[in-house]
Amino acid sequence: MQNYNNPRRDCILIRRTINKQYCMKKNAIKLLALAFFAFLLSSCLTVEKKEYKWELTGPNSGKLTITYINILSDMDDSLDVSQEDFEELLSSYLYGTYVDDHFPMATNIEKRLFARDNQLWGEVIMEFDDLSAVHLYQHDKKGSFMFCVNTAADTESYEESSGEYGGEHMPIVFWGGKDKELNLTTLIQEVDESTLSLIGEYYKWKK
Secondary structure (H helix, E strand, O other), rough: OOOOOOOOHHHHHHHHHHHHHHHHHHHHHHHHHHHHHHHHHHHHEEEEEEEEEEEOOOOOEEEEEEEEEEEEEEOOOOOOOOOHHHHHHHHHHHOHHHHHHHOOOEEEEEEEEEEEEEEEEEEEEEEOOOOHHHHEEEEOOOOEEEEOOOOOOOEEEEEEEEOOOOOOOOOOEEEEOOOOEEEEEEEOOOOOOOEEEEEEHHHHOOO
């Protein structure tokens, strides 16, 4: 059974001893997530799921890979705007600085789009030398690693992870302080009749 360094105890410690700096970090994470999804909503771009994988190579350093599973266009009042959304995806996400602007402390950021299971996927890989650069927190520098899953409307919701989820009233994922790989999957958009896959636009672009 995996050792999580007593995440329940860490949860209690957070509630009782959380300092102003951590509050500011937590609020910053929420604001970044809200800004990200405000962008998606304004351009009708969305995605079914996101997978995070943090690989720790040092006490505060490592690599983060974010995989965007099934990138979609959300129809605008029954209108197909998938071509415009794909162009927005290229200009803002792939060739633009959107990701870089939201992870300003990360380095060596790489981005790509690819097809898998006849869906359009995206991937971002970045390196970091500070946990806060990739929105992680570690209590007292030796406790559990933590990540706050934003639960506001139209943003991410927890699906599964390699850690332990604190639940609705403590939407934080805890991993053991000695873990070297942290995994998390979040849900964003349910696929229904109002969403259109961008895989066709991707195939046309690749020709």
